[in-house]
Amino acid sequence: MSSETALLEEYSKREYKHGFVTDIEADALPPGLNEEVVRTISAKKNEPQWLLDWRLKAFRHWQTLQEPTWPHVHYPPIDYQSMIYYSAPKQKPLLESLDQVDPKLLETYEKLGIPIEEQKALAGVAVDAVFDSVSIATTYKKTLEDAGVIFCPFSEAVQRYPELVQKYLGSVVPAADNFFAALNSAVFSDGSFCYIPEGVRCPLELSTYFRINAQNTGQFERTLIVAEKGAYVSYLEGCTAPKRDENQLHAAVVELVAMDDAQIKYSTVQNWYPGDEDGKGGIYNFVTKRGACRGVNSKISWTQVETGSAITWKYPSVILQGDNSVGEFYSVAVTANRQQADTGTKMIHLGKNTKSTIISKGISAGFGQNSYRGLVKIQKNATNARNFSQCDSLLIGDKCGAHTFPYIEVRNTTSQVEHEASTSKVGEDQIYYCRQRGIPTEDAVNMIVNGFCKEVYQELPMEFAVEARKLLSISLEGSVG
Amino acid sequence: MLEIIDLHARAEGTEILRGINLTVKAGEVHAIMGPNGSGKSTLAHVLAGREDYEVTQGKVTYDGHDLLELDIEERAALGLFMAYQYPVEIPGISNKYFLKAAINAIRKYKEQPLIKTSEFLDLLKTNLAKLGMDKSMMERSVNEGFSGGEKKRNEVLQMAMLQPKLAVLDETDSGLDIDALKIVADGVNALRSPDRAFVVVTHYQRLLDYIVPDFVHVLAGGRIVRSGDKTLATVLEAEGYAFLEPAGTPA
Numbered sequence: 001m002s003s004e005t006a007l008l009e010e011y012s013k014r015e016y017k018h019g020f021v022t023d024i025e026a027d028a029l030p031p032g033l034n035e036e037v038v039r040t041i042s043a044k045k046n047e048p049q050w051l052l053d054w055r056l057k058a059f060r061h062w063q064t065l066q067e068p069t070w071p072h073v074h075y076p077p078i079d080y081q082s083m084i085y086y087s088a089p090k091q092k093p094l095l096e097s098l099d100q101v102d103p104k105l106l107e108t109y110e111k112l113g114i115p116i117e118e119q120k121a122l123a124g125v126a127v128d129a130v131f132d133s134v135s136i137a138t139t140y141k142k143t144l145e146d147a148g149v150i151f152c153p154f155s156e157a158v159q160r161y162p163e164l165v166q167k168y169l170g171s172v173v174p175a176a177d178n179f180f181a182a183l184n185s186a187v188f189s190d191g192s193f194c195y196i197p198e199g200v201r202c203p204l205e206l207s208t209y210f211r212i213n214a215q216n217t218g219q220f221e222r223t224l225i226v227a228e229k230g231a232y233v234s235y236l237e238g239c240t241a242p243k244r245d246e247n248q249l250h251a252a253v254v255e256l257v258a259m260d261d262a263q264i265k266y267s268t269v270q271n272w273y274p275g276d277e278d279g280k281g282g283i284y285n286f287v288t289k290r291g292a293c294r295g296v297n298s299k300i301s302w303t304q305v306e307t308g309s310a311i312t313w314k315y316p317s318v319i320l321q322g323d324n325s326v327g328e329f330y331s332v333a334v335t336a337n338r339q340q341a342d343t344g345t346k347m348i349h350l351g352k353n354t355k356s357t358i359i360s361k362g363i364s365a366g367f368g369q370n371s372y373r374g375l376v377k378i379q380k381n382a383t384n385a386r387n388f389s390q391c392d393s394l395l396i397g398d399k400c401g402a403h404t405f406p407y408i409e410v411r412n413t414t415s416q417v418e419h420e421a422s423t424s425k426v427g428e429d430q431i432y433y434c435r436q437r438g439i440p441t442e443d444a445v446n447m448i449v450n451g452f453c454k455e456v457y458q459e460l461p462m463e464f465a466v467e468a469r470k471l472l473s474i475s476l477e478g479s480v481g
Numbered sequence: 482m483l484e485i486i487d488l489h490a491r492a493e494g495t496e497i498l499r500g501i502n503l504t505v506k507a508g509e510v511h512a513i514m515g516p517n518g519s520g521k522s523t524l525a526h527v528l529a530g531r532e533d534y535e536v537t538q539g540k541v542t543y544d545g546h547d548l549l550e551l552d553i554e555e556r557a558a559l560g561l562f563m564a565y566q567y568p569v570e571i572p573g574i575s576n577k578y579f580l581k582a583a584i585n586a587i588r589k590y591k592e593q594p595l596i597k598t599s600e601f602l603d604l605l606k607t608n609l610a611k612l613g614m615d616k617s618m619m620e621r622s623v624n625e626g627f628s629g630g631e632k633k634r635n636e637v638l639q640m641a642m643l644q645p646k647l648a649v650l651d652e653t654d655s656g657l658d659i660d661a662l663k664i665v666a667d668g669v670n671a672l673r674s675p676d677r678a679f680v681v682v683t684h685y686q687r688l689l690d691y692i693v694p695d696f697v698h699v700l701a702g703g704r705i706v707r708s709g710d711k712t713l714a715t716v717l718e719a720e721g722y723a724f725l726e727p728a729g730t731p732a
């Protein structure tokens with residue numbers, strides 16, 4: 001890990017250098033949060049009155065809330081008045097070629113197998129004519145438009161499809177839902193909006209497009225995906241490349257709505273800067289993600305591979321409202337060095353014959369602390385509801401920790417809830433055994449970790465599974481031996 | 482092939498090996514016997530390179546290399562194989578995958594092309610048949626939930642697949658039923674060749690009826706206290722280690 005960390009740190013320092021000073025002079029608000037700031041953000045984005053009112057209501061409610069202290073994570077108090085809540089997305093000065101990029105960073109991209117032109121985009125190098133991202137984006141847009149799919153930045157959706165946004169915004173995660181969701185509702189910067197009309201199967205995996213184009217979504221991101229009756233979409237968020245950001249706190253909100261027979265598959269690969277070996281400087285990722293299976297036979301699957309961030313606080317959940325609806329949660333969470341993760345899911349069964357599956361794989365190395373926190377709730381009318389949960393922890397080394405907090409509430413006697421949990425260790429004797437057979441330590445650790453995560457990788461889109469595997473091996477580099 | 486000179490090793494402050502001398506030539510089979518706790522497994526682990534043991538004195542030359550200077554995986558890549566007295570379980574990794582990973586790791590070290598899947602499967606099939614193992618075992622996780630005897634057979638399978646130059650078998654016979662013992666011994670005998678050597682640690686002369694050794698050594702108190710030909714095993718079987726009392730007990 002050490003070379004990786006050093007590299008990221010070096011990279012981060014450089015970025016910080018030309019970060020703030022110029023930005024503040026430009027189009028940015030001074031630090032601090034008050035109603036005026038909320039009004040300004042809304043005005044800058046030329047938002048309709050209803051959205052400003054919605055933001056203000058969220059802000060007033062947020063002021064009455066306390067930051068949650070129940071997660072099993074520790075960090076110094078956050079000063080919300082010292083943060084900047086609006087600064088216009090600004091192009092950083094572009095480098096002329098990859099030769100100007102830190103070779104170690106390129107090495108990491110290389111290991112991840114990221115195509116050269118994407119490497120340039122990620123490292124902030126001017127992109128040459130061969131890779132015309134605008135034309136690629138246009139092709140994507142055309143394919144989607146032809147299918148009737150709306151996929152655009154959130155702020156654009158507010159202008160172009162205000163009635164759709166107004167109908168669904170906050171309908172799954174209410175503005176007052178929790179401290180971080182309320183904060184996001186008040187000040188969200190931008191994000192994505194995706195609408196799949198009735199009977200449409202989204203012709204593209206919404207991934208590559210996103211990866212190239214979503215570099216500047218900011219720290220309070222807002223995503224809303226609606227799949228109408230019989231629609232299908234697979235949405236991929238995130239980036240395996242080590243990504244730096246000047247904002248330490250990230251509080252995103254993601255809302256999914258699936259109507260009758262609709263399916264949404266939402267995959268995340270999260271690799272935010274985890275901080276240095278002492279955990280300094282890493283991102284706090286405090287995210288609210290929730291899906292509503294509103295219609296009968298609808299299905300929402302969350303798949304996540306979380307390797308980054310200093311602190312992760314994240315519970316992608318599903319409200320199983322429609323009869324026969326299905327909720328799934330597949331997760332790999334890695335904590336190395338001083339990283340802390342408190343992650344899991346909530347499956348709320350309301351409808352009849354609803355089914356949920358939870359597969360959680362926590363990997364702890366170094367001083368990492370990994371907690372699974374899950375709620376399975378079966379309401380009175382959820383006749384024949386089923387849940388299966390499996391939470392496995394893998395420990396590498398003896399200074400890390402794994403914790404499991406399963407909560408089960410059952411109000412219907414016809415339901416069935418199964419919970420399995422296990423904790424295992426990558427033992428020195430396993431590594432020794434592998435090495436005696438010729439397999440070097442790092443390969444042995446990778447092999448064991450990959451075996452452990454197999455069930456989750458199977459759920460990821462193909463090419464992303466490959467990247468996720470490489471990413472994990474980079475995250476755990478040097479954690480043994 | 483292997484020359485051990487005055488080897489001393491300790492773990493957690495206690496000296497376990499106290500001056501081992503042993504020379505193994507290509508084509509030979511050496512049996513090592515001796516009471517429980519005398520240091521047989523320790524010797525095997527020190528040869529394999531286990532880091533829990535600290536070598537305090539002595540020299541080991543293997544196939545022209547200063548063995549003690551090499552990493553565990555380098556030793557393996559250079560053809561040193563150890564069949565464990567207690568094989569390790571690795572959940573989540575199939576046996577088949579593990580075997581292929583090991584073969585390819587060694588090939589990579591030697592800068593040879595990776596094994597073709599078809600070639601690997603043919604080799605696996607042949608060896609499974611020889612060892613009377615069901616191919617369904619290959620889909621199961623490495624040693625996980627294997628019976629004692631199955632684990633030992635699996636060690637021999639790995640040896641057959643990896644084709645080592647020097648194989649150290651640590652009590653591969655314990656836990657095997659009579660039929661399995663024959664099968665395993667046949668597996669070893671099939672590998673015997675003029676350019677390969679074996680060090681076989683065992684408590685029972687019975688194994689040596691099948692794998693006939695060129696030399697038998699008695700290890701006691703961290704030293705080789707007696708060496709002889711295969712008849713020594715028969716003597717030991719009949720008389721036990723009583724003869725050791727005066728000389729063999731460590732001071």
Ligand SMILES: Nc1ncnc2c1ncn2[C@@H]1O[C@H](COP(=O)(O)OP(=O)(O)OP(=O)(O)O)[C@@H](O)[C@H]1O
Pocket residue numbers: 492493495497515516517518519520521522523524533566
């Ligand atoms: N890692 C270790 N730490 C401390 N003591 C050890 C360690 N390994 C071995 N020993 C001790 O060294 C002695 C020799 O052990 P070893 O396993 O080599 O014996 P052995 O001859 O193989 O015995 P057996 O016939 O029972 O297999 C024993 O007393 C054992 O407890």
Ligand SMILES: [Mg+2]
Pocket residue numbers: 521522523566651652
């Ligand atoms: Mg032993």
